[in-house]
Amino acid sequence: xxxxxxxxxxxxxxxxxxxxxxxxxxxxxxxxxxxxxxxxxxxxxxxxxxxxxxxxxxxxxxxxxxxxxxxxxxxxxxxxxxxxxxxxxxxxxxxxxxxxxxxxxxxxxxxxxxxxxxxxxxxxxxxxxxxxxxxxxxxxxxxxxxxxxxxxxxxxxxxxxxxxxxxxxxxxxxxxxxxxxxxxxxxxxxxxxxxxxxxxxxxxxxxxxxxxxxxxxxxxxxxxxxxxxxxxxxxxxxxxxxxxxxxxxxxxxxxxxxxxxxxxxxxxxxxxxxxxxxxxxxxxxxxxxxxxxxxxxxxxxxxxxxxxxxxxxxxxxxxxxxxxxxxxxxxxxxxxxxx
Numbered sequence: 064x065x066x067x068x069x070x071x072x073x074x075x076x077x078x079x080x081x082x083x084x085x086x087x088x089x090x091x092x093x094x095x096x097x098x099x100x101x102x103x104x105x106x107x108x109x110x111x112x113x114x115x116x117x118x119x120x121x122x123x124x125x126x127x128x129x130x131x132x133x134x135x136x137x138x139x140x141x142x143x144x145x146x147x148x149x150x151x152x153x154x155x156x157x158x159x160x161x162x163x164x165x166x167x168x169x170x171x172x173x174x175x176x177x178x179x180x181x182x183x184x185x186x187x188x189x190x191x192x193x194x195x196x197x198x199x200x201x202x203x204x205x206x207x208x209x210x211x212x213x214x215x216x217x218x219x220x221x222x223x224x225x226x227x228x229x230x231x232x233x234x235x236x237x238x239x240x241x242x243x244x245x246x247x248x249x250x251x252x253x254x255x256x257x258x259x260x261x262x263x264x265x266x267x268x269x270x271x272x273x274x275x276x277x278x279x280x281x282x283x284x285x286x287x288x289x290x291x292x293x294x295x296x297x298x299x300x301x302x303x304x305x306x307x308x309x310x311x312x313x314x315x316x317x318x319x320x321x322x323x324x325x326x327x328x329x330x331x332x333x334x335x336x337x338x339x340x341x342x343x344x345x346x347x348x349x350x351x352x353x354x355x356x357x358x359x360x361x362x363x364x365x366x367x368x369x370x371x372x373x374x375x376x377x378x379x380x381x382x383x384x385x386x387x388x389x390x391x392x393x394x395x396x397x398x399x400x401x402x
Contacts, residue, residue, distance in 0.1 A: 088341070089147070089341045089344070089345070090144055090147070090148075092341075092345055093140050093143060093144055093344075093345065093348065094140075094144070096136075096140065096345065096348050096349065096352065097136045097137075097140040097141065097348075098136075099136075099352050100132060100133070100135060100136030100140070100348065100351045100352050101133060101136040101137060103132075103352055103355045103356065104129045104130075104132045104133040104136065104351070104355050105133060106355075106369075107125070107126075107129040107355050107359050107365070108126065108129055108130070108133070109372075110365060110368045110369060110372060111126055111129075113368075113372065114368040114371070114372075116364065116368070117364060117365065117368055119364075120191075120194055120195070120196050120199055121179055121183060121194070122364075123196070123199050123200070123203065124172060124175055124176050124179055124199070124203065125176070125358055125359050127172060127203045127206070127207075128169070128172040128173070128176065128354055128358065129354075129355060129359070131165055131168040131169060131172060131351075132169070132350075132351035132352075132354050132355065133351075134165055135165050135348060135351040136348075136351060138161060138165075139158075139161050139162050139165050139348070140348055142154075142157065142158040142161055142162075143158055143162070143344060145158070146158040156221065160214050160215060160217070160218070161214075162347075163213070163214040164210050164211055164213075164214035164215075165210075165351075166311060166314060166315070166347065167209070167210035167213050167214060167242075167246055168206060168207060168210040169311065169350060169351070169354070170246055170247060170250050170307075170311060171206035171209065171210060171250075172203075172206060173250070173254065173303070173307065173354070173358075174250045174253060174254055175202055175203070175206065176358060177253070177254045177257040177258060177303075178257060179194060179199075180257075180261065181257045181260065181261050182194060184261055184264065184265065185261070185264055213242065213246065216238075217234075217235065217238055220234045221235075229326065232322060232325040232326045233326060235322045235325070236319065236322035236323065236325075236326065239315065239318045239319045239322055240319060242315065243315045243316065243318075243319060246315075247311060247312055247315050248312075250307075251304075251307055251308065251312060254303070254304070254307060255304060258299075258303065258304070299357060299361060302353070302357050303357060303358075306349075306350050306353045306354070306357065309346050310346050310347050310349055310350030310353070311347065311350060313343050313346065313347075314343055314344075314346070314347040317339065317340070317343045
């Protein structure tokens with residue numbers, strides 16, 4: 064997004080910048096959302112740390128994604144709040160880079176997650192030899208490095224002392240157009256194609272199994288299970304696409320609109336701009352909460368681990384309560400004997 068306009072309350076002509084507004088309500092929303100993001104992703108990391116059976120190759124992507132989303136709650140959201148409060152270039156520029164970095168990271172993780180799921184389902188026997196721990200570590204490292212380079216490259220013209228502001232704004236526009244196409248639209252199309260093909264494969268496989276089970280109630284039971292599984296897959300697919308489009312696609316689209324506003328090619332009423340900015344930024348951060356809910360807690364192994372953790376905590380609380388009650392009864396008995 065344009066860094067000059069984000070750091071001042073007026074534009075170069077002295078007019079009120081339509082992309083600034085009273086941030087009180089967004090601050091409150093961002094604050095609550097940040098807390099939930101931190102709690103959800105910290106819970107995922109806690110489960111993986113405590114439950115050895117969750118430390119699988121396929122869950123490495125979910126672990127890395129949880130770290131990315133946790134950083135969104137810990138760093139990105141507070142930086143947006145601080146930038147909106149102080150409106151200073153030296154604060155808003157790191158905020159913009161941090162948000163881009165974590166947004167690019169989310170796109171990369173979600174794309175790799177889709178590819179991993181497709182391979183795990185369609186090539187179950189070959190999966191351990193295709194997706195090895197070493198290959199996955201290299202892939203995840205490339206996601207983090209590429210996200211960092213893609214977000215930092217804009218500093219080469221933003222901080223250049225001889226490049227005019229108008230030229231910087233035009234470079235920003237080209238930068239956002241390129242990343243919108245290469246790092247948002249293409250991954251969106253790839254992810255959509257993968258989930259569509261995955262759904263088709265599972266449905267065909269389910270039909271083949273169902274055709275072999277034609278005896279009475281057993282057939283009806285398996286038909287019901289098949290419909291439930293298909294509905295679950297379709298729900299995950301639709302939810303993932305909604306998160307991708309609403310949370311990330313519109314975020315980068317707004318960056319382009321902001322760049323067009325900076326060079327005078329696009330205008331919008333301040334009231335509409337303020338509402339759109341607050342909504343899009345909130346939805347962008349909402350993806351960091353939706354990711355653990357959709358990608359992790361819908362998996363059976365994580366649900367089982369969560370139930371085990373809750374059961375263990377309850378047993379621990381019960382044990383402590385019983386111990387406290389026993390000590391209280393013992394003390395009461397001592398006083399009674401003295402009397």
